[in-house]
Amino acid sequence: MTQLSFYGATGQVTGSCYLLENQQQRILLDCGMFQGSKETEKQNALDFPFDPASIDAVVLSHAHLDHCGRLPKLLKDGFNGPVFLTDASFPLLELMLKDAVHLQTRDIEWENKRRERSGKELLEPLYELCHVEDLLKLRQPIAYEKETIILPGISLSFHDAGHILGSAIVRLHITDENDTKTLVFSGDLGNPNSPLLRDPSLLTEADVLLLESTYGDRNHKLLEHTLDELSDTLAAAEKNGGNVIIPAFSVGRTQDLIYWLGKLERQGKLPQKQIYIDSPMAISASEIYAANTTLFNVDDPEFSKTAPHGWHAWLKGLIYSQSAEESMAINRIAGGAIIIAGSGMCNGGRIRHHLKYNLWRRNAHILIVGFQAEGTLGRMLVDGNKKYLKILGAEVKVEAKIHTLGALSAHADQSQLLDWASHFNAPKPRLYLVHGEKTAALSLQSCFSRRAWPATIPKIGETISF
Ligand SMILES: [Zn+2]
Incomplete structure (x- = not known):
């Protein structure tokens, strides 16, 4: 049996982080930063709800910070496995994380000067440059469409999501006791209007589908x-x-x-x-x-x-x-x-x-x-x-x-999300709406329910089995 737990980007668009586990392995899909109000961002400093040292591998959908920004913290807290990502995410991840650590260090120094003057406790940075550098050594690039066995019984392929350069839809085949299940995670799906990137790849088979819902409640203007x-x-x-x-x-x-x-x-x-x-x-x-x-x-x-x-x-x-x-x-x-x-x-x-x-x-x-x-x-x-x-x-x-x-926008709108999902063959995969604020996810959920395809909006910390 395989389990999937939702540890971020549920009921909000940031903090993407999902834990996939079976008897033998534990894989983390994305490890993103929470972004938004001060209250939201406080979650970045919390301990992970699992032991980072027990994670065998990370699979990264793309290099935006809300998908990768806590990776150096994961390493700092004990993770030391491979990070699978696409070829173009390889240089982008370095750019994003080095910039993030630079900004954080500057902000913390500034804040700590203020705290020191008022006799308050000093803040610790989430991570430092050495953690970013060590994390970058764990990157393992995989080309689009190339099915790769990443752990015994688990194969991974990346498919162009057309959202930013190197962005991927993630597909995992998990084989457990002669039974193979397929999990597809849309990552952030691109807007087919994007002039530079290709349209999101169409996938047709899955047992479980995690679909982003950033613009689940509206359609872009022409x-x-x-x-x-x-x-x-x-x-x-x-x-x-x-x-x-x-x-x-x-x-x-x-x-x-x-x-x-x-x-x-x-x-x-x-x-x-x-x-x-x-x-x-x-x-x-x-x-x-x-x-x-x-x-x-x-x-x-x-x-x-x-x-x-x-x-x-x-x-x-x-x-x-x-x-x-x-x-x-x-x-x-x-x-x-x-x-x-x-x-x-x-x-x-x-x-x-x-x-x-x-x-x-x-x-x-x-x-x-x-x-x-x-x-x-x-x-x-x-x-x-x-x-x-x-x-x-x-x-x-x-x-x-x-x-x-x-x-x-770099995200698909409501009709584009529905259209992309419609290519999955029957029986339709079990559908979970992630990466969207509540109103957006609810609105997309009702669109799916009109199509007789029930969709769940998972709560943070919730675990499902398949
Ligand atoms: Zn993104």
């Missing part, structure tokens, strides 16, 4: 309408002299944006001449994307021709901003620029400086192109019910225009 809205916004910003600020995940969203802006430039719809990527991390990620153009979608011949020459050949006004000095210089630009920076949900990173310098300007435009979790600054911008927001210790009046362009 892509063409969204691109019109994007070019209208750029035109309006140019006319009234403001900047366009775009919070974007460094891996995935930023590269899609460079693509769309290059496309608009070719159509004569990009009036801005300066497009800043203000994020060393996004710059590195863009270079990793550029080194993996063989994994790209090839349905745009114009782009395919230019892509091998790098991003600057595709988008003329592109400016990489690496250093803190370069970043601060952007703060002095009062209008006419497009500024893309992280973090994608505005809860950290350089984007907060750009919001502080632009949010109070009537002529500025803020473009939201990715999912904003509950409790983040980005969510407050989307909800739009605050007149003032506290950013980097300053009270900032919200005067800029806020636009949400859902069709540019």
